[in-house]
Amino acid sequence: MNKIIERLRNRGLKPTSQRIAVLKNLTERRDHPTASDVYNDVVKKYPTISKATVYSTLKLLSEKGEIQELSIRKMGEACFDSILELHHHFLCRECGKIIDIYTNCRNNCVIIKAGEIDGNIVEEIQAYMYGLCSDCAKKNN
Ligand SMILES: [Zn+2]
Ligand SMILES: [Zn+2]
Structure with a gap:
């Protein structure tokens, strides 16, 4: 507390x-x-x-x-x-669950590597992924 x-x-x-x-x-x-x-x-x-x-x-x-x-x-x-550390999110279209995705693609990310796009300086990327979570994918099989 x-x-x-x-x-x-x-x-x-x-x-x-x-x-x-x-x-x-x-x-x-x-x-x-x-x-x-x-x-x-x-x-x-x-x-x-x-x-x-x-x-x-x-x-x-x-x-x-x-x-x-x-x-x-x-x-x-x-x-x-409540987690401020950089991470991505995956939303399951079936159950609506949002899952944290930690993947360190900073070093090989083509967008970050570009440094700037149309004069805009890229400092970080947060991706939102949509699809079926592993639980729902199993159920659908
Ligand atoms: Zn799901
Ligand atoms: Zn999160």
């Missing part, structure tokens, strides 16, 4: 109980939840918290760089990730 408070303070955020609850929930899961997913969990412990509060807290935390908001969408809703 102290770690969560410290993380909020380091970002210049007052560690309110709601912010603590939201950030704690996000750091304890690896499923890249939407604001609704986080709300459904947090509300069990904090019945007075609103979905709007959870959403604005997640927005604030990503603006401050404490978490990241993914461009990938689950049922049209933004997904959040």
Whole structure:
């Protein structure tokens, strides 16, 4: 719990109980939840918290760089990730699961190697992959 408070303070955020609850929930899961997913969990412990509060807290935390908001969408809703280290995401079109993909292609990536594209300097790439996850692929066979 102290770690969560410290993380909020380091970002210049007052560690309110709601912010603590939201950030704690996000750091304890690896499923890249939407604001609704986080709300459904947090509300069990904090019945007075609103979905709007959870959403604005997640927005604030990503603006401050404490978490990241993914461009990938689950049922049209933004997904959040507490892992800031560069990694890619795979979305399963069958079960909607989002999987972390760690692949170090920095050294042989043709886009990074180009250094710049049309005058734009490429510093990092985050890929979004879509398809069938290994579980769903097995079921379909
Ligand atoms: Zn799947
Ligand atoms: Zn991730």
